Amino acid sequence: MSSSSRHRLPAVLGAVTLSTALLAACSGGGSGGTHDKNIRMLVNITPVLTKSFYENLVAPYVAAHPGVKVTIEAPTGSGTADTLQQQLAAGDPPDIVSGGQNTALADQMAPLPDAQWVKDAPFSQASKLKGKVWMVGSGTQIQSLVFYNKAAFQKAGITDLPKTIDDFTADLRKLKGAGYTPLQTGGEWTTGAQFLMMANPNVMNAVPDWYAQRDKNAVTFAGSNYEKYLGVYQSWIKDGLVPKDANGVKYNDMIANFTAGKSATMVMGNWLVPSIDTAKPGFDVGVFPVPTFDGSTPPQAGNPSIPYSVLKSSSKQAEAIDLVKYLVSDKTAVTAELKAEGNFRTGYTYDASPLTEDVGKILEAAAGKVVVIGPGLGDNSAPNGFSDELNKQIQSLYLGESPASVVGAMDKWWTSNAPK
Known part of the structure; x- marks a missing residue:
């Protein structure tokens, strides 16, 4: 298949069971007091989600917030969960972790605010544990x-x-x-x-x-x-x-x-x-x-794509939450995240290959019904x-x-x- 063949991906997933509608407005960002802050992000690295991808993703936020620095960290263990556990044990955890929804680590995460951008993030409500939203994703990823x-x-x-x-x-x-x-x-x-x-x-x-x-x-x-x-x-x-x-x-x-x-x-x-x-x-x-x-x-087995959580132990919780807000609600950032892996979110379109369009049709044919995969979500977790x-x-x-x-x-x- 020629990668040069691109079409506009239609806005699909209007009926995704575990997702809510997109907040159309971009995140304004900008919590005060972000000067001279280094926010560490532990991220999942894949053939398309490279370290440079994340660096480019956060670059506009950094440019708009003088004094803020974002350091992207790749896993040193078998994955983000394993690396995070090692960092927690060493007393040196990051401020933000991305790439997994291990509910066993939920107690280590800071509750996210009762704000519209959190409610609109795909799977945020389905991932809730004990009334606490601790993880938000940029889109919907399907896997079956x-x-x-x-x-x-x-x-x-x-x-x-x-x-x-x-x-x-x-x-x-x-x-x-x-x-x-x-x-x-x-x-x-x-x-x-x-x-x-x-x-x-x-x-x-x-x-x-x-x-x-x-x-x-x-x-x-x-x-x-x-x-x-x-x-x-x-x-x-x-x-x-x-x-x-x-x-x-x-x-x-x-x-x-x-x-x-x-x-x-x-x-x-x-x-x-x-x-x-x-x-x-x-x-x-x-x-x-x-x-x-x-x-x-x-139904399609699915989960939130590129999910983010903020560590409870972070001394920069407010700044980290503001960055997460940008990553899951700013239109430019979310579109880049969706396009990188061919993921989906209601209200978003991007230049997509015919194969991505075919995947979208499969989800439409399933009426957007999604069941959990891997470790599960929220109370329905392994x-x-x-x-x-x-x-x-x-x-x-x-x-x-x-x-x-x-x-x-x-x-x-x-x-x-x-x-x-």
Whole structure:
């Protein structure tokens, strides 16, 4: 797909379940007393959210606030949450953290004001804990997407996009016969993440607060659609429909394999679009929602994009909150954040690639319905460490573990780690 092909992205997501309408007016910024202040921001670094991206993002704010300096810090641990815990233990935390919604760290965050810009930030109300808004995002990120090589589908004789999981499995077999790695999976954090992207729409379409229900022992992994999906996943491993060495494949190599035409499909969030567009693969890329067991239109598993929180321990809380206000309500800043990853927010348009437009159509077709992903949101959150534990358990499937063993381990883990 040519990255030079750009269209105006329509204002979508008017019906997003967990989001509110955009505050159209830009943030004025400017809390008094910001002179000679260095605001430290610990941020998530990705192929598109680079350190220079964040530096350029905050540059207009710094220019408008003489005496203010913003220092962008990349994670030194496995991610922002891990790095933040290390910094807290060392007594040297940043003023702002971005890139995660780990509710176990919510008590370390300062309550955000009862202001309209906070209420209008996507997912802010859904993320509320004990009546406290502690995190705001710039947009909506959706994740239950299957990106596919249109030429590979044509070569394999696939004319209709799959709607059911059985149809998807049959198509993966056809793609294998056509000489492709049917479904690109990988190691690092991606194994469990991809599983949740595929499974959560099939679990939470019936029980949207599944995590909260699991805390009450009202549901379990055993006997749920999680176990059913694990059986499907195991069959893909046994049939060679995913790379046998997936546990050793890095995220950037997954992207490279897909854009090089080696892999026919790849499950990932909408942030993959800019990487695909930049790679300019020699084939057209399409996208469809993850299939469901019954063929119904799935909700999208999603979360706030580029979420921000202010540390309770910060000596510059007022200044940090003012910067966060700018980042989630200033039109120029928000548009830059949305465009970087191909994210969405009601009331915003930007020059978008055809692939981003196709992703927007998927969300429109789902009537904007979003279910939680990964650690969850607010009261519907998994215990701390859930994503890491699930990742380890999904990777064990490649080593011969059974779905029954995985769900047993996950139920045991959740019971031991659920809030008391």
